[in-house]
Amino acid sequence: MDNRKIILQCALELFYKRGYDATSVQEIVEKAGITKPTMYYYFKSKLGLLEALIQEKGEPLLQAVCEVPMRLESFEGQLYELARLYMSFCRRERHFYFFMLGQMYSPPENEAHKATAPFIRKQYALITDTFQRAEGYLGNMNGRQEQFAIGFLGTINCYMMVYNEKSMENMLRDENIHAVVHQFLHGIYS
Amino acid sequence: MDNRKIILQCALELFYKRGYDATSVQEIVEKAGITKPTMYYYFKSKLGLLEALIQEKGEPLLQAVCEVPMRLESFEGQLYELARLYMSFCRRERHFYFFMLGQMYSPPENEAHKATAPFIRKQYALITDTFQRAEGYLGNMNGRQEQFAIGFLGTINCYMMVYNEKSMENMLRDENIHAVVHQFLHGIYS
DNA sequence: TTGCCATTATACCAATCGGTATATAAACTG
DNA sequence: CAGTTTATATACCGATTGGTATAATGGCAA
Numbered sequence: 001m002d003n004r005k006i007i008l009q010c011a012l013e014l015f016y017k018r019g020y021d022a023t024s025v026q027e028i029v030e031k032a033g034i035t036k037p038t039m040y041y042y043f044k045s046k047l048g049l050l051e052a053l054i055q056e057k058g059e060p061l062l063q064a065v066c067e068v069p070m071r072l073e074s075f076e077g078q079l080y081e082l083a084r085l086y087m088s089f090c091r092r093e094r095h096f097y098f099f100m101l102g103q104m105y106s107p108p109e110n111e112a113h114k115a116t117a118p119f120i121r122k123q124y125a126l127i128t129d130t131f132q133r134a135e136g137y138l139g140n141m142n143g144r145q146e147q148f149a150i151g152f153l154g155t156i157n158c159y160m161m162v163y164n165e166k167s168m169e170n171m172l173r174d175e176n177i178h179a180v181v182h183q184f185l186h187g188i189y190s
Numbered sequence: 191m192d193n194r195k196i197i198l199q200c201a202l203e204l205f206y207k208r209g210y211d212a213t214s215v216q217e218i219v220e221k222a223g224i225t226k227p228t229m230y231y232y233f234k235s236k237l238g239l240l241e242a243l244i245q246e247k248g249e250p251l252l253q254a255v256c257e258v259p260m261r262l263e264s265f266e267g268q269l270y271e272l273a274r275l276y277m278s279f280c281r282r283e284r285h286f287y288f289f290m291l292g293q294m295y296s297p298p299e300n301e302a303h304k305a306t307a308p309f310i311r312k313q314y315a316l317i318t319d320t321f322q323r324a325e326g327y328l329g330n331m332n333g334r335q336e337q338f339a340i341g342f343l344g345t346i347n348c349y350m351m352v353y354n355e356k357s358m359e360n361m362l363r364d365e366n367i368h369a370v371v372h373q374f375l376h377g378i379y380s
Numbered sequence: 381t382t383g384c385c386a387t388t389a390t391a392c393c394a395a396t397c398g399g400t401a402t403a404t405a406a407a408c409t410g
Numbered sequence: 411c412a413g414t415t416t417a418t419a420t421a422c423c424g425a426t427t428g429g430t431a432t433a434a435t436g437g438c439a440a
Contacts, residue, residue: 003417017299021211025398035419036399042417046398102295105288109207138378147352148378154348158341187376188328188338193387215428225389226429232387236428 004042007032008056011049016095019102020050020112050115057096058119061089065126075134079181082127083156087177090160091168098164101157124149155184194232197222198246201239206285209292210240210302240305247286248309251279255316265324269371272317273346277367280350281358288354291347314339345374 010031014023025046029039043049068081090097103116127149131141141148159180163171170176200222204213215236219229233239258271280287293306317339321331331338349370353361360366 017297019209019211019297019300021209022300024396026396037420038418040399098295099297102292102297105292105295107207107209107212107289107292110209110212147349150352151345151348151373151378154344155341158344159337162337162340183341183377185377185379187372187374188341189375214426216426227390228388230429 003032003034003038007034007039007042007049008053012053012057012095012099015050015053016099021110047111047115050112053096054100054116054119057093058100061085061093062119062122062126064089065123069130069133075130075137076181076185078130079152079184080177082130082152083180084172084177086153086156087160087171087180091171094164094168097160123153127153152184156180193222193224193228197224197229197232197239198243202243202247202285202289205240205243206289211300237301237305240302243286244290244306244309247283248290251275252309252312252316254279255313259320259323265320265327266371266375268320268324269342269374270367272320272342273370274362274367276343276346277350277361277370281361284354284358287350313343317343342374346370 007028011023011028014027014031025036025039028049029036032039039049043052064085065082068078068085072078072081100116100120103113104120106113124146128146131138131145131148135141160171197218201213201218204217204221215226215229218239219226222229229239233242254275255272258268258275262268262271290306290310293303294310296303314336318336321328321335321338325331350361
């Protein structure tokens, strides 16, 4: 099999379990069954390895989020579709998603944070656009579009954390997707 | 001044900026203007230093959260008081709070995560109790008390992240406290 | 003064860190 | 076949890591 992909996968699992800083290059190459120069041949540094990981695992999510408004006209429909998208992605790429989630809250001066920040900012920008386009439907948001985006993704992430501790199998059922969006739109009452 | 407290404060600022793993003992003692054996005299290890930090900075928050239901009868009043408490604490101990927030999402096998997990679990337990006691008011929650607790704290944390990037001065105004709890209870509509 | 105990520093440890110079093996190219 | 490129390993680098053995302070009690 392709050594490059093996390295990426092993690195992801170790980054997820131990974090970027705490994972040594030595551990990665041992797990991958290769040696250091091989890793430095494909990725010019430990940071380069992380960047490649973000690029190759993250791009499909950004692409999918991008395409949602092109397929759906209703604002609420877009929200449901986004929730479904994120939960589906999180189930498929669980280690990657929770690793990124952790980086989001990690110190801004951190090397790993800087590598992850653009990917996360792109997500927020796309979701903020979704609220921006709903201006006629939601009324005047007083520039709180980004706050809504953060709150929306935050609510989804809370749910995913809950399901992560039980099982993620049921998470994708329509009633659960509905519950997340409903909580964001209408709160826990009703 | 007390060297012990200087070490704790310097460690916190470095942990916040760079993360626990990426911060070396050498950096801490240099910033504190002392040498390594002094640090190892007060805290027997780097991990011991972190544990002392969590204990001494975190205990007041747990204590305050504990006392909320003793002072207030109304469920919604308790929620407002909790939101005010967290925002006030976050403003007073900003570096500590965001450091803990980052640890919450960090890998479970991580040494630093294990040290912070009990503190975070205690918080969730106390908030879960608040929802449990509101059973008569909220109706049957079908065992979703903990999910509500996670969602409630999650919503508050999202708001604090938003205010952290602007200014935290206005965060404590009554209308903002109200907005957070209202979003949790009634959603972004209404 | 004497002795004890709390506090701090000098100087060091083995282990590990990210990264590389160099050599080699295999595969493609002419 | 020879020459080049791609892919991999051995063996090493200086720097830094968390941690400590040892000794010197300083103040306080007897």
